[in-house]
Amino acid sequence: MTIRHTRRVFLSAATMMAAAMAATACGSPQDTASGGGDAAPVKVGLVYSQSGPLASYGKQYIEGFKAGLDYATKGTGKVGDRKIELTEVDDAGDAAKAVSAAKDLIGKGTKIIGGSTASGVALQVAPIAAQNKVLFISGPAATDAVTGANKYTFRSGRQSYQDVLTAKSFIGDATGKKVVVFAQDGAFGDANEAAVKAVIGGAGANVSSVRAPASATEFTPFASQIKAAKPDLLFVAWAGTTAPAMWQTLDQQGVLASTMVVTGLDIRASWPTFGAAGSKISFLSHYFDGASDTEAAKALKAKVGTVDLFHPDGFAAAQMVVRAVQEGGDDVDKMVKALEGWQFDSIKGQMTIRPDDHALLQPMYQAKLSGSGTEYTATAQKSLTGDETAPPVTQMKG
Numbered sequence: 001m002t003i004r005h006t007r008r009v010f011l012s013a014a015t016m017m018a019a020a021m022a023a024t025a026c027g028s029p030q031d032t033a034s035g036g037g038d039a040a041p042v043k044v045g046l047v048y049s050q051s052g053p054l055a056s057y058g059k060q061y062i063e064g065f066k067a068g069l070d071y072a073t074k075g076t077g078k079v080g081d082r083k084i085e086l087t088e089v090d091d092a093g094d095a096a097k098a099v100s101a102a103k104d105l106i107g108k109g110t111k112i113i114g115g116s117t118a119s120g121v122a123l124q125v126a127p128i129a130a131q132n133k134v135l136f137i138s139g140p141a142a143t144d145a146v147t148g149a150n151k152y153t154f155r156s157g158r159q160s161y162q163d164v165l166t167a168k169s170f171i172g173d174a175t176g177k178k179v180v181v182f183a184q185d186g187a188f189g190d191a192n193e194a195a196v197k198a199v200i201g202g203a204g205a206n207v208s209s210v211r212a213p214a215s216a217t218e219f220t221p222f223a224s225q226i227k228a229a230k231p232d233l234l235f236v237a238w239a240g241t242t243a244p245a246m247w248q249t250l251d252q253q254g255v256l257a258s259t260m261v262v263t264g265l266d267i268r269a270s271w272p273t274f275g276a277a278g279s280k281i282s283f284l285s286h287y288f289d290g291a292s293d294t295e296a297a298k299a300l301k302a303k304v305g306t307v308d309l310f311h312p313d314g315f316a317a318a319q320m321v322v323r324a325v326q327e328g329g330d331d332v333d334k335m336v337k338a339l340e341g342w343q344f345d346s347i348k349g350q351m352t353i354r355p356d357d358h359a360l361l362q363p364m365y366q367a368k369l370s371g372s373g374t375e376y377t378a379t380a381q382k383s384l385t386g387d388e389t390a391p392p393v394t395q396m397k398g
Contacts, residue, residue, distance in 0.1 A: 041085035042325050045105035047098050047125065048115035048139060050090035056267060057310050058117045061139050062088065064314025065114070067303035068346075071296060071315070072322040079325040093117065095124040102128045111135060111332055112324065114156070114317045117310075119143035126153040130398050135324055135335050137317050140310045148357035148394030151336055155360050156317035157310070158286045160191075161391035164199040166284035166364040167262045169384055171233050175204035180231040182222065184214045184238065192237035200233075219246050223253035236263040247277040256280040265367055267309045271376040278369040278376060285365040287312045287348060288378040292363070297347045312347035316360070319344055320353075352386055357394040361386030 049058035091098035098121040114137045116122035122141035129136035130150035138146045138155045146155050171177050181196050183189030193209050201207040210225045265283040289307040327338030340355035352361040366382040
């Protein structure tokens with residue numbers, strides 16, 4: 001999970017005229033939203049990863065969305081007398097497929113698009129929303145660039161800046177602290193190093209890095225470099241099948257015992273990769289089962305059983321959809337206004353949609369792992385408020 005920077009149809013004049021006539025026939029948008037008119041269904045398109053490398057994330061997202069819709073509509077699946085009609089499309093983590101799906105849905109009259117498991121996908125769908133004036137609520141995609149993308153784009157999950165601020169919280173005042181980023185060569189490592197330098201380095205820490213080839217299988221030389229640097233904080237950004245060997249080496253070489261080591265807590269299926277090192281690592285966390293005890297969290301757990309990393313993103317997205325329709329009916333600009341500045345209680349607690357750039361301010365967590373083999377349990381060490389992990393305001397781009 002460590003800060004992954006994971007993954008245009010113009011409506012014809014005739015189509016827009018037809019849509020306008022249909023809206024007129026149904027009465028005012030607010031009348032329709034509150035049960036007036038002919039109670040036409042509200043079309044919501046969810047374009048996310050049902051297959052591909054992030055399919056497990058997508059599965060959690062859609063489970064969370066359906067649980068959130070049930071919660072927000074009190075089990076009816078309706079806003080007033082209008083049924084929320086879902087259309088799910090698999091983008092397989094491919095931006096071109098997502099764009100094509102979004103265009104097709106918009107062409108069929110869909111005014112609300114949700115999903116985007118991958119960051120690269122979200123960044124391609126956001127402009128489509130602005131061009132066609134439809135509401136887009138991005139999901140697990142963590143890239144900071146979604147925030148402030150345009151007035152029609154929102155997000156239901158956290159962003160990378162919030163991850164790094166959570167990592168920073170482990171060392172308190174960063175002034176004069178030594179921070180080392182250990183990451184693989186390549187775009188993923190570059191992005192993580194840049195983020196740590198911007199956030200923690202910007203707060204006064206001295207940030208350096210130790211980088212390893214993505215093909216590396218022997219990690220002792222890198223562990224030696226890290227120990228020699230004597231950092232106050234080691235931030236590890238690692239992805240791939242070599243993670244178990246990497247963590248084992250850091251543990252055997254005494255790195256975990258000599259400094260505070262922080263990384264992101266990914267989905268439950270990844271926890272065994274930490275092995276014996278797991279209990280010696282400090283984790284920044286977006287969410288895990290038991291991180292909160294809100295009414296929404298209880299409702300989600302009753303629906304899905306074991307809650308995982310991206311269930312809250314889907315749940316919050318459904319709450320946002322219901323809010324948008326309740327207040328805006330079929331008028332997308334009214335939907336936007338209804339969401340801007342909205343505070344609501346969700347899985348993690350209080351969420352706030354910042355009106356300036358649509359950042360979603362939310363709690364984040366410090367966590368620890370305990371257990372062995374395939375049985376691990378995460379516990380929250382500290383909960384950070386939405387204000388404590390708020391990214392800087394971004395100028396709205398469109």
